[in-house]
Amino acid sequence: MASIEKRGENSYRIIVCNGYDQEHKKIKETKTITLDPNLTPKQVEKELKKQSVLFEAEVKNGTYLDGGKITFAEFIKKWLEDCGPNLQPKTLARYNEMLNGRIIPALGHKKLSEIQAIHLNEFYRNLKESGIKKDGKWIAKDKLKELISQNNISIYDFAKVAKVDIRTLKYCLSGRTVSFHTAELISKALSVKMDVIFNKSGGQGKLSDQTIKHHHRLISSILTTAVKWQVLFDNPARRANPPSVKKKEAPHYDEDTTELMLQLLENEPLKYKTMIYVTLYSGCRLGELAGLDWSDIDFENYLIRIGKASQYLPGIGTFDKATKNESSERVISMPKLVMDILSSYKAWWNAEKLECGDQWYKDDEGKESERLFIQWNGKPINPNTITKWFCSFRKRNNLPILTFHGLRHTNASLLIGNGVDVQTTARRLGHSKATTTTNIYSHF
Numbered sequence: 001m002a003s004i005e006k007r008g009e010n011s012y013r014i015i016v017c018n019g020y021d022q023e024h025k026k027i028k029e030t031k032t033i034t035l036d037p038n039l040t041p042k043q044v045e046k047e048l049k050k051q052s053v054l055f056e057a058e059v060k061n062g063t064y065l066d067g068g069k070i071t072f073a074e075f076i077k078k079w080l081e082d083c084g085p086n087l088q089p090k091t092l093a094r095y096n097e098m099l100n101g102r103i104i105p106a107l108g109h110k111k112l113s114e115i116q117a118i119h120l121n122e123f124y125r126n127l128k129e130s131g132i133k134k135d136g137k138w139i140a141k142d143k144l145k146e147l148i149s150q151n152n153i154s155i156y157d158f159a160k161v162a163k164v165d166i167r168t169l170k171y172c173l174s175g176r177t178v179s180f181h182t183a184e185l186i187s188k189a190l191s192v193k194m195d196v197i198f199n200k201s202g203g204q205g206k207l208s209d210q211t212i213k214h215h216h217r218l219i220s221s222i223l224t225t226a227v228k229w230q231v232l233f234d235n236p237a238r239r240a241n242p243p244s245v246k247k248k249e250a251p252h253y254d255e256d257t258t259e260l261m262l263q264l265l266e267n268e269p270l271k272y273k274t275m276i277y278v279t280l281y282s283g284c285r286l287g288e289l290a291g292l293d294w295s296d297i298d299f300e301n302y303l304i305r306i307g308k309a310s311q312y313l314p315g316i317g318t319f320d321k322a323t324k325n326e327s328s329e330r331v332i333s334m335p336k337l338v339m340d341i342l343s344s345y346k347a348w349w350n351a352e353k354l355e356c357g358d359q360w361y362k363d364d365e366g367k368e369s370e371r372l373f374i375q376w377n378g379k380p381i382n383p384n385t386i387t388k389w390f391c392s393f394r395k396r397n398n399l400p401i402l403t404f405h406g407l408r409h410t411n412a413s414l415l416i417g418n419g420v421d422v423q424t425t426a427r428r429l430g431h432s433k434a435t436t437t438t439n440i441y442s443h444f
Contacts, residue, residue, distance in 0.1 A: 012034075016059045029059045035047055069111065073109065095218055117240040120240040121241050127211075137178070138183035139175065139176075140197060144172070144173065151190075163314045172186065177201055209246075210245050212242060219237050260399070262280075264397045272386075277338050278292075278338060280411055282334065282411065283332075285309065285328075285430075286387065291310035291371075292372040294346070294370045297342060299339060302333060312384055320380075324430065327430055330430050353378060356377055359377050361379040391404075411429075412444070413441065
């Protein structure tokens with residue numbers, strides 16, 4: 001059974017024997033707790049008994065974590081096992097990239113209880129240095145084709161093993177540049193160093209203050225969990241000084257540029273014209289646009305229902321997921337102009353399906369695709385394809401720089417500029433709180 005030692009006025013140490021080591025000495029696990037000074041002697045006795053039983057059960061079950069013994073990397077592994085399943089796939093992929101790329105190499109070796117605000121501040125300063133951002137482009141050497149051939153594997157199978165898109169791999173093998181992340185995945189799949197099969201093209205830049213702030217928030221979230229699990233008494237990230245991020249105006253097109261863009265769309269394929277109109281008039285996110293089915297379109301009442309989102313991840317492919325939050329599930333009224341374009345697009349879509357015949361895509365349950373925006377055979381479109389097309393369209397027509405997400409900002413600016421109240425704008429955009437809308441679009 002656990003034993004208890006009084007340490008201070010309201011502080012107690014619980015000691016539990018956890019077997020014996022190789023020298024037959026008792027392995028003792030300890031935990032110090034502080035009780036409310038207002039408790040009566042009987043309440044103190046009851047609380048100590050309760051905490052002792054709980055601590056003993058944690059030790060016996062192997063769920064007790066000692067912040068003085070476990071490293072930050074070991075705790076991160078526990079955190080991912082517990083919290084990872086609750087994260088969205090893309091969020092988890094982004095967290096793993098930050099953890100494995102920078103956080104664990106820099107801080108993972110430290111004991112959890114040793115991490116102080118000064119260590120975090122030093123880490124943030126290091127992230128500001130030139131060469132930290134692995135944003136250079138990489139070109140494959142002939143050695144890459146040679147190694148893939150030696151492994152007696154097709155490029156399609158290798159793409160799956162490396163968890164990269166087959167089109168990206170083909171681009172790479174044809175001599176076109178790829179990102180650091182892609183080059184890293186390919187190198188790992190072949191178990192060789194990157195410089196063996198790739199040459200670097202371009203320099204390495206610095207991380208933005210916003211990106212460093214994302215690293216800080218992730219570290220703080222992990223350490224907050226450590227406090228919640230009573231592995232740490234306090235979260236040192238709360239005392240750290242990550243870089244402050246200046247609030248910038250949400251990038252968008254003004255009315256004149258938007259009107260010009262719509263005129264230019266008349267010369268573009270109907271599929272992409274429809275995508276831009278739906279996004280511009282609904283303010284939906286890219287994933288929400290790519291996740292639309294025909295059942296989400298109410299032609300009679302001029303409504304669009306947002307109920308899910310579509311995403312793409314290397315190694316997984318294109319998949320559907322729930323919307324960002326509960327408030328993101330919404331029904332948006334649309335003008336007749338957009339519904340007429342959707343009606344024309346539906347006619348084109350039906351003709352494509354008819355021409356495709358038996359080759360039309362079916363899901364795992366054998367149901368034919370009813371996705372709005374599709375590949376040639378009805379298969380759901382990769383959201384990245386939409387992003388790439390919009391970038392190409394913008395460059396071809398010398399439109400100002402704007403990401404596809406900027407069309408959502410444009411929608412918000414036009415709504416607010418036309419006197420739509422913030423609460424209504426927030427509901428249309430799918431924000432959980434009107435304050436989110438105010439914070440992002442206060443300059444409008």
